Amino acid sequence: MLGNPLEIHQSQKTFYEVGKRLFFQRGGPHDFSCASCHGEEGKRIRLQDLPILTKNPGDGVGFAAWPAYRVSNGQMWSMQLRLNDCYRQQRFPYPGFASDATVALSTYLGVNAKGSASVAPAIKR
Numbered sequence: 001m002l003g004n005p006l007e008i009h010q011s012q013k014t015f016y017e018v019g020k021r022l023f024f025q026r027g028g029p030h031d032f033s034c035a036s037c038h039g040e041e042g043k044r045i046r047l048q049d050l051p052i053l054t055k056n057p058g059d060g061v062g063f064a065a066w067p068a069y070r071v072s073n074g075q076m077w078s079m080q081l082r083l084n085d086c087y088r089q090q091r092f093p094y095p096g097f098a099s100d101a102t103v104a105l106s107t108y109l110g111v112n113a114k115g116s117a118s119v120a121p122a123i124k125r
């Protein structure tokens with residue numbers, strides 16, 4: 001039998017906690033974590049502002065923006081592809097597509113974005 005759909009289950013809490021750990025997990029040749037690029041105010045890379053994802057980045061950014069059409073490569077990207085491309089930028093092996101790791105990271109980003117308006121499907125650089 002299905003429980004109350006608004007109830008937060010232990011498994012969701014676990015995914016959030018695992019996602020948070022993954023976000024701060026350093027590794028790869030540069031010893032980067034997601035937080036290295038998305039954990040502080042005012043970080044930029046190649047003239048690109050990097051959104052802070054450890055808290056709510058605001059409407060239409062991060063979790064509230066994907067899937068999005070990327071003008072730079074003319075492709076529609078899911079959050080999965082967005083995450084994998086950031087793992088590539090981190091010089092870290094990609095987690096499996098739709099793996100528990102990516103679901104956990106998305107849960108962490110989604111909970112952090114609580115209250116912001118989604119503009120998905122968005123248009124991104």
Ligand code: HEC
Nearest residue numbers: 032033034037045048051061062063065086087089090125
């Ligand atoms: C080396 C720096 C770097 C690291 C490390 C990195 N990212 Fe990113 N991230 C970027 C850049 C640059 C962009 C913007 C890409 C663009 O617009 O071309 C971005 C964009 C994003 C976005 C989309 C933000 C938006 O505009 O809506 C999300 C979500 C994201 N990163 C999540 C992550 C996660 C999760 C990790 C860890 C697995 C991570 N990033 C690691 C550089 C990084």
